[in-house]
Amino acid sequence: MANEAKPCPCDIGDKIDYKGLGEEVQIEHIKAYVVKPAVSEKAIIVIQDIYGWQLPNTRMMADMLSAQGYIAICPDFFVGKEPWNPSHDLKSTWTTFQQWLEDRKPTDIKKEVDVALRYLKNKCGAKHIGVVGFCWGGVATHYVALQYQEIKTAVSVYGIVRDREDTYDLKCPTFFIFAEKDEYIPLDQVTILEKRLKEKCTAKYQMKIFPKQTHGFVHRKREDINPDDKPYIEEARRDMINWFNKYM
Numbered sequence: 001m002a003n004e005a006k007p008c009p010c011d012i013g014d015k016i017d018y019k020g021l022g023e024e025v026q027i028e029h030i031k032a033y034v035v036k037p038a039v040s041e042k043a044i045i046v047i048q049d050i051y052g053w054q055l056p057n058t059r060m061m062a063d064m065l066s067a068q069g070y071i072a073i074c075p076d077f078f079v080g081k082e083p084w085n086p087s088h089d090l091k092s093t094w095t096t097f098q099q100w101l102e103d104r105k106p107t108d109i110k111k112e113v114d115v116a117l118r119y120l121k122n123k124c125g126a127k128h129i130g131v132v133g134f135c136w137g138g139v140a141t142h143y144v145a146l147q148y149q150e151i152k153t154a155v156s157v158y159g160i161v162r163d164r165e166d167t168y169d170l171k172c173p174t175f176f177i178f179a180e181k182d183e184y185i186p187l188d189q190v191t192i193l194e195k196r197l198k199e200k201c202t203a204k205y206q207m208k209i210f211p212k213q214t215h216g217f218v219h220r221k222r223e224d225i226n227p228d229d230k231p232y233i234e235e236a237r238r239d240m241i242n243w244f245n246k247y248m
Contacts, residue, residue, distance in 0.1 A: 013220035047133030052083025153247035
């Protein structure tokens with residue numbers, strides 16, 4: 001689910017066989033995956049897609065950021081509720097997904113973001129905090145960038161908050177990554193967002209559309225079995241890291 005205005009479940013793509021380097025911890029009312037470099041005052045909140053905080057693909061992204069010197073935390077934003085399951089896709093309808101999404105809205109995560117912020121500042125000594133999210137988490141990241149002055153920067157990966165008037169009012173530098181062939185986010189929506197940002201946004205931002213790519217290509221497509229897509233996958237991941245390095 002990458003489109004707040006017209007939510008629907010997206011395909012899981014390539015589930016990566018990956019064992020994370022971090023640990024699962026209990027933080028107040030939620031669990032979280034945390035991975036830390038030896039020393040760092042910079043941290044990134046990694047926001048899951050509809051397949052949940054335990055998806056190996058997302059943990060690999062957290063580990064990738066930690067290898068660059070960032071504390072990375074991937075909280076369970078569903079707060080113990082079941083993530084979407086690929087088996088649901090065989091029998092799902094727009095209505096059943098709407099019902100599943102009812103108490104898992106990507107714009108209803110303030111309590112969990114606040115928990116992550118407290119943990120990073122009080123327990124990890126983080127002084128600079130950013131956020132990145134994928135799909136459902138891309139929508140959530142866009143929302144966080146509209147709401148939190150204390151977030152230093154954000155990277156929203158194929159997610160878009162569309163169904164509200166203040167989509168342009170970013171509180172921090174934000175990088176939007178989109179795919180040209182994304183079946184869930186039509187390019188006309190990207191064009192509208194870019195137009196609003198150009199007209200009204202005062203924060204730094206960048207939008208980048210990757211040619212020939214489909215939804216999920218950054219974290220749910222294996223470059224080893226998709227050689228034609230590998231350059232774009234690697235470029236998007238470098239762009240994500242470079243954006244954080246620039247603004248944190």
